[in-house]
Amino acid sequence: MAYREVARVEIQEIIRRWKLGEGHRRIASGTGASRNTVRKYLSAAAAAGISRYGPPPTPDQVSRLAALGQAGLLKPKVTNEELLDPWADQIHRWLTGDRLQMTRIHELLVARGCSVSYKSVWGFIHRRQWRRPRRATIRMEETPPGEVAEMDFGRLGLIPDPQSGRRRVVYGLILVLGYSRHSFLWPTSNQKLEDVIAGLESAWAFFGGIPKYLVIDNCPPAVATADPLHPVFTRGFLEYSQHRGFIVDAARARHPKDKPKVERNVQYARERFFKGGEFKDLADVRTQAHRWCLQVAGQRIHGTTFRQPLVVFQDEERQALFPWDGEPYEIADWRHAKVHQDHHIQCQQALYSVPSSLCPPGQKVEVRVDSKLVRIYHRGQLVKTHVRQPKGGRSTDNADYPAELSAYTTRAPDGIKASAKELGPSVAEFADRLFDGPLPWAKVRQGHKLLRLGERYTAKRLDAACGRALEVDLIDVTRLERILVQALEEETTPELPASLPQGRFARPGSVFSHTKQHRRTA
Helix, strand or coil: CCCCCCCHHHHHHHHHHHHCCCCHHHHHHHHCCCHHHHHHHHHHHHHCCCCCCCCCCCHHHHHHHHHHHHCCCCCCCCCHHHHHHHHHHHHHHHHHHCCCCHHHHHHHHHHCCCCCCHHHHHHHHHHCCCCCCCCCCCCCCCCCCCCEEEEEEEEEEEEECCCCCCEEEEEEEEEEECCCCCEEEEEECCCCHHHHHHHHHHHHHHHCCECCEEEECCCCCCEEECCCCCCEECHHHHHHHHHHCCEEEECCCCCHHHCHHHHCHHHHHHHHHHCCCCCCCHHHHHHHHHHHHHHHHCCCCCCCCCCCHHHHHHHHHHHHCECCCCCCCCCCEEEEEECCCCCEEEECCEEEECCCCCCCCCCEEEEEECCCEEEEEECCEEEEEEECCCCCCEECCHHHCCHHHHHHHCCCHHHHHHHHHCCCHHHHHHHHHHCCCCCHHHHHHHHHHHHHHHHHHCHHHHHHHHHHHHHCCCCCHHHHHHHHHCCCCCCCCCCCCCCCCCCCCCCCHHHHCCCHHHHHHC
8 A cells, every 4th residue: 555654743743733722634734744653643642651641752652653654564454455455457347247236246255365344345346337226215204103014926946846856936925014014924825816815814913913915016916907006906805904904005016115115125035044944845834934033134223223023923923913813814816807609708727608588699797606606797786606616627607607598408308298299289298209219318419400400490390390290100210300301290191991912922922932942942
């Protein structure tokens, strides 16, 4: 380090001003020396027996002070700037290339023998403008205990999956109470509605209560439309907030300062909890996260409040939370569906009928799905309730179909028989004969066609055609239709004569057989 040698006369001036009662700052300003230099010479003068209120120093005392300065004993120490200057290139690579945090850079420098403080590293980087300057921070007014909690999602990393044998991504749902800064971490492998609600339920159990407001990120399971002024929440999450009694609010997109108390906690949990940890599976991560929230994150000295979050929570905030009953919440999934031409909607790969009088095909409906029931709403009105079906299942109420399609919706032979009785006695008998067999369901399509023939050719003609078909034991709907097309239902069947004329050949038929037995007999 280049430094200026202090002359004898300057040493005398420093001592003179000191004896006149001036402070270190005033002496440094008057003599041009640094405050550290003034402090060191005055300390050496006191050690040499020079008193502030005693006689002036002797020439020998001044000579000894000057000799100490020339020998380098009073040289100023090397500044932190000079210590960090040889590491400038490495610090720049760590910062821009590896994207390390300044806390990590400070740790690496100390491990490599460069003993400087974190504040010195911070100043060294910012003086060179290697990081984008931050905007002025405006502190938000502190909220009362139990008033607000902030929630955020973030990616933690990869954990082993024992079932597939591969590594899978795990996310972290983090809640921070606004007053005490006490936090809760819930690792999860998905970000669906049931995962968000499961994380919140675990958080209420962890805190032992529920805050009045919950500020959330714009995650799709909770926010349907991200709007700066009027965000639209999903029906499932809004219904959950109403059940638990808290008011939900969404932060603006790409505005991390709307939830500043939780924003850095995702990074804090990833760096201080997840990285370097050993986990067996998702359950093991959750167990360790619960312990980490109590023993590490809860007992650290917070950088803003300078208090332990867990202690503040137990002493001041726990009793201000809304009570939590501990009853498990049944998650309801809200979906939008369209009524198809068959008067059914599709929900989670199952079909459910909708009343045609209330919701004709083409209408949009809302569907609430829970573990047992499926409720269908149209314009806010409940129009139908079904028992939940498995994938590929179907729940149909025949009364939901229009009246003109009632015959086609009765998927049973008894319904077709009942409709056939209304068309005439012969039609009823034809239907009974049609379904008289071991597999009546195999004739259902023919039964529907029989009813359609009555609509097309009138019931009177169909009854007459069925009577004619029954006379000759003709139980076939296709040939019955041919009778109607050719208008043969009114023709009478010719009567056979009482005695038939003698045949042309008097010999029996066996005569004309060509078998070997007949040839041997002949």
